[in-house]
Amino acid sequence: MKGRLWIGLLSLGILLGLVTAFRVFSTGFVLYAKTDILVWTMPLAAYIFFSLTSSGLAFVSSIPIVFGIKRYEPLEKRTVFLEIAVLMAGFVCLIMHLGSPLNVIYLLLSPNLASPLWWLAMLYGVYLAVLLASFWRIQTAQVSKTLSTLVFLIAIATSTALGWLLGLPDARPAMNGSFLTVYFPLTAFACGLAAVLLFSLAYARASGNPNPTSAAQADLYDEVAKVFGVVIGVTLVLFIWRAIIGGVSSSEVELGAFRRMMQSLSFQTELWLGLVAPFVLMLIPSVRVTTWGKVLASLLLLVGMFAGRLEFILTAEIMPFGQLGEGVPQFVSYLPTISEVLVALFGLAVMLLLYTLGERYLNLDGTQEKSEAGT
Amino acid sequence: MPKYAMVIDLQSCVGCGACSIACKNENNLSEGIFWSSKITETVGTFPNVRYHYMPTLCNHCEDAPCVRGCPTQAMHKLDNGITMHDTKKCIGCRYCMYNCPYGVISFNWEKPFKFWRDDEPVLKGCTPSPQEVVRKVNNGTATPYYNPARAETLAGARPKGVVEKCTFCDHRVKRGELPYCVEACPANARVFGDLENGTHEIKFLLGKFRAFRLKEHLGTKPKVYYIRNFNPAAYDRTKGGV
Incomplete structure (x- = not known):
């Protein structure tokens, strides 16, 4: 009964998403809170969130196969399937x-190799194909180290290329630079660890298959939580340095937008909910070993990172320049429309439905029997 | 092969906006879209105050960030230096808008010419609705003032979901005519020509006056130059004081 209700809820989310898609493509983007100033908003932030989380999951899934740390093998199958589901949400x-x-189609017919967007599109296409092949090999108990290594390398390329995409333009000095090419893969890894903990522990419990089922598994989740804490800590330090440099620097034209965003809800959510709170939770050993501690920290980080992706995009846009600044305030504000929220929920519902079906029919707890020899 | 550029004489420009209106007519621009626009600024406090007006358009940069970033080459350079856009190849990602340091690219957020799709008459029983006018004048295919010549090199009216921007009226230039904003300027404040032609007036202006371009420090090498500046204000010469 509970399962049916869950599937029904997800189906409703997808149905609402499809209706939104129909309305957006028949009426136009007036359903979004977009203008020629705010050209990228929540739908793109959701894409960045999902695609980076997928890359982070790839980093986690590479631990047992690429780097040979065998005790992480029980996580492999679930993580790779989660990567696929999260990536599909990103595509939506x-x-x-x-x-x-x-x-x-013109990405193939008329490619521009100088464009980071073209590289991202190509990399994500290959990424999905390799991921599917990799999962198939795991499903048939013939784990391929070659495919897993490829997934790992492409995940590095995609997460850094997203930083290239947003950080390249001279037109957006608040973003311009190489910071994002470091910050994105790092936060991707944090999101990947959070997703693994959340889905392995909370989702399993909710579906009546509580984890961990053995002491070894409990130790493994404790170890993942420790790594999770370290990654959040490093991310927090990087985040604070960005805030100090951006806040103290006198480059008003370049960093005025960032300073404005430091007062925004999305920035504060990323800092306090997404970084400080989970870091504190993971620092306290008595909390870290509990299931609720891990689940809460993971959930907070994912919510915070979603807000963070939105914060990055808005930082680039809220300060109009050139003729765009005619008749508008120095900073523009943004509040997502219902359609934009439904797009993000559409992606989430697709991901959760795929994962639910995977849990139900693909035995995601299963461990591999044999590995590809010599590769 | 010519390399086209434009010089805007800020001393001659009176800020009448004829360039923007001419551009909208010539290029079938929808509501809210301006290929030719302006940057205005009011400085000082009353009574020591001045209003500045600077016409703007696509700068047709030699090293155009919009062209570099476009994943499908929908935004591309022509041999004559014009930065052109191909509507058919545009995926509507808006990365060109994100990349353009001048904010001169617009996106069609919805179907163009919303006003002309309205079926409500202005005065019921007295005037026709905009939709009826379109049906009678143009068989319902375009606005009453639609310029079919624009469709020679670009979609006559750009559909929803793609970007658009100034093309230096490439369809007119191809026929040996001037861009329509240049043609329409009552003060002859806009001068258009070939940078490769050593005897062209544009070369004279660029040599005679200290021309500047917008955001030159970015190295995009814009092909819209500004010369002179109008300021009739005078002041009594003093050394100030403490």
Whole structure:
């Protein structure tokens, strides 16, 4: 009964998403809170959130196969499947962001190799194909180290290329630079660890298959939580340095938008909910060993990181320049529309439905029997 | 091959906005979209106050960030230096808008010409609705003032979901005519020509006056130059005081 209700809820989310898609592509993007100033908003932030989380999951899934730390093997299958489900959610949000999605055929017919966006599109296409192949090998108990290594390398490329995409433009000095090419893979790893903990512990418990089922598994989750704490700590330090440099620097034109965003809800959510709170939770040993501690920290980090992706995009845009600044305030504000929220929920529902079906039919707890020899 | 550029004489420009209106007519621009626009600024406090007006348009940068970032080459450079856009190849990602340091690219957030799709007459029983006018004048295919010449090199009216921007009226330039904003300027404040032609007036202006371009420090090498500046204000020469 509980399972049916869950599937029903997810189906409703997808149905609402499909209705939104129909309305957006028939009426236009006026359903979004977009203008020629705020050209990228929540649908793209959701895409970045999901795609980076997928890359982070790839980092986690590479631990047992690529780096040979065998005690992480029980996580492998679930993590790889989660990567696929999360990536599909990213694709849903990306399609809802593009104005003319059918023209993507020109990515192949008329490629521009100088464009980070072209590289991202190609890398994500290959990424999905390799991920599917990798999961198939795991499913058939023939784990391929070659495919896993490829997934790991592409995940590094995609997460850094997203930093290239947002950090390249001279037009957006608040973003310009290499900071994002470091920050994105790091936070991707944090999101990957959070997703593994959340889905292995909370989701399993909710579906009536509580984890951990053995002392060895409990130790493994404790170890993941420790790594999780370390990664959040490093991220927090990087985040604080960005705030100090951006807040103290006198480059008003370059960093005025960032300073404005430091007062925003998304920035504060990323800092306090997404970084400080989970870091504190993971620092306290008595909390860290509990299931609720791990689950709460993971959930907070994911919520905070979603807000963070939005914060990064808005930082680039809220300060209009050139003729865009005519007749508008020095900073513009943003509040997502219902359609934009439904797009993010559409992606989430697709991901959760795929994962639910995977849990039900693909035995994601299963461990591999044999590995590919010599590779 | 010519390399086209434009010089805008800020001393001659009176800020009438004829360039923007001419551009909208020539290029079938929808509501809210301006390929030719302006940056205005009011400095000082009353009575020591001055209003500044600077016309803007796509700068047709030699090293155009919008072209570099476009994943499908929908935004591309022509041999004559014009930065052109291909509507068919545009995926509507808006990365060109994100990349453009001048904010001169617009996106079609919805179907163009919303006003002309309205079926409500202004005065019921007295005037036709905009939709009826379109049906009678143009068989319902375009606005009453639609310029079919624009469709020679670009979609006559750009559909929803793609970007658009100034093309230096490439369809007119191809026929040996001036961009329409240049043609329409009552003060001859806009001068258009070929940078490769050593005897062209544009070369004279660029040599005679200290021209500047917008955000030159970015190295995009814009092809819209500004010369002179109008300021009739005078002041009594003193050395100030403490």
